[in-house]
Amino acid sequence: MSVGMNELKLNEVGRLKRVALRRPEQAMLSQAKIDAEWKPLNYHTRPDFEVAIAEHKRLVEIIQGVGAEVIYLPAQESLTMDSLYVRDAATLCAKGVILCNMGKPARAAEPGVHGEHFRKAGIPVAGAITGEGKVEGGDIIWLDQRHVGIARGYRTNAEGIRQFKEIVGPDVHVEVAVLPHYKGPFDVFHLMSIISPLDEKLQLVYSPLMPVTFREWLLDHGHQLVEVPEEEFASMGCNVLAIAPREVVMVKGNPETQRRMEAAGCKVHVIDADAISVPGEGGPTCLTRPLIRA
Numbered sequence: 001m002s003v004g005m006n007e008l009k010l011n012e013v014g015r016l017k018r019v020a021l022r023r024p025e026q027a028m029l030s031q032a033k034i035d036a037e038w039k040p041l042n043y044h045t046r047p048d049f050e051v052a053i054a055e056h057k058r059l060v061e062i063i064q065g066v067g068a069e070v071i072y073l074p075a076q077e078s079l080t081m082d083s084l085y086v087r088d089a090a091t092l093c094a095k096g097v098i099l100c101n102m103g104k105p106a107r108a109a110e111p112g113v114h115g116e117h118f119r120k121a122g123i124p125v126a127g128a129i130t131g132e133g134k135v136e137g138g139d140i141i142w143l144d145q146r147h148v149g150i151a152r153g154y155r156t157n158a159e160g161i162r163q164f165k166e167i168v169g170p171d172v173h174v175e176v177a178v179l180p181h182y183k184g185p186f187d188v189f190h191l192m193s194i195i196s197p198l199d200e201k202l203q204l205v206y207s208p209l210m211p212v213t214f215r216e217w218l219l220d221h222g223h224q225l226v227e228v229p230e231e232e233f234a235s236m237g238c239n240v241l242a243i244a245p246r247e248v249v250m251v252k253g254n255p256e257t258q259r260r261m262e263a264a265g266c267k268v269h270v271i272d273a274d275a276i277s278v279p280g281e282g283g284p285t286c287l288t289r290p291l292i293r294a
């Protein structure tokens with residue numbers, strides 16, 4: 001089936017043309033807010049506000065380096081500093097943005113703020129996950145226009161997946177990856193914790209925690225896998241943002257993963273992320289909500 005003229009191109013690897021972010025200044029607001037929130041939100045350590053601002057600026061420069069337009073999401077009283085991780089509150093379908101319904105209760109207000117801002121900016125909102133349905137954007141990867149992977153885990157439930165399928169329609173194959181318990185319901189463990197697309201048929205994966213059916217499905221569809229070594233999983237080696245095909249942003253401290261991606265022909269930008277990624281476990285994919293890709 002051909003892609004209609006006004007359909008969004010759905011993939012996670014095309015050159016970024018438009019992307020939404022929220023700066024630490026609007027998500028974290030101040031060191032006092034960070035100090036009040038980091039433990040209740042289950043962060044590993046206390047992020048430093050000034051370091052976060054500097055690290056985020058560098059990420060933005062890299063993204064703008066491929067010509068992407070950056071849209072900044074606003075601050076809002078109802079948001080916690082988890083709102084830095086803008087990917088999770090929305091996902092996409094061919095007709096526009098789908099607002100999510102967060103599996104982490106403390107993040108419940110985020111999709112509403114995304115929606116309000118997108119509507120004001122003229123970005124089409126095509127649907128929303130509601131009621132008992134839970135979906136977070138980090139649990140969804142679009143492989144192409146007609147194939148999408150979604151995780152069933154602690155952040156995305158069966159009712160959320162049912163609603164997502166209804167919104168994307170019968171022409172899209174939705175492959176469900178049932179995640180393992182791993183560290184339990186209070187940890188953050190998304191589909192994108194174990195897979196990051198690098199190119200159309202090239203995926204960075206952490207196989208030890210991959211559902212067998214999902215891994216086999218990728219292989220059956222001709223995908224090649226670059227493996228993250230065990231010692232680089234906890235340091236977010238597997239959370240890598242493609243800003244163009246085989247051009248990626250990764251968190252520093254994962255040299256073997258970097259070497260393997262370079263051996264697969266990737267250009268790798270390494271960012272310092274001691275404040276914006278490591279404490280809250282949100283890597284470059286979580287920090288960005290791509291809206292338009294080539």
Ligand SMILES: NC(=O)NCCC[C@H](N)C(=O)O
Pocket residue numbers: 041082085087088104107137138139187188190192193280281282283285286
């Ligand atoms: N897509 C992602 O993996 N997002 C990371 C979100 C981290 C945030 N501290 C959370 O627990 O939701």
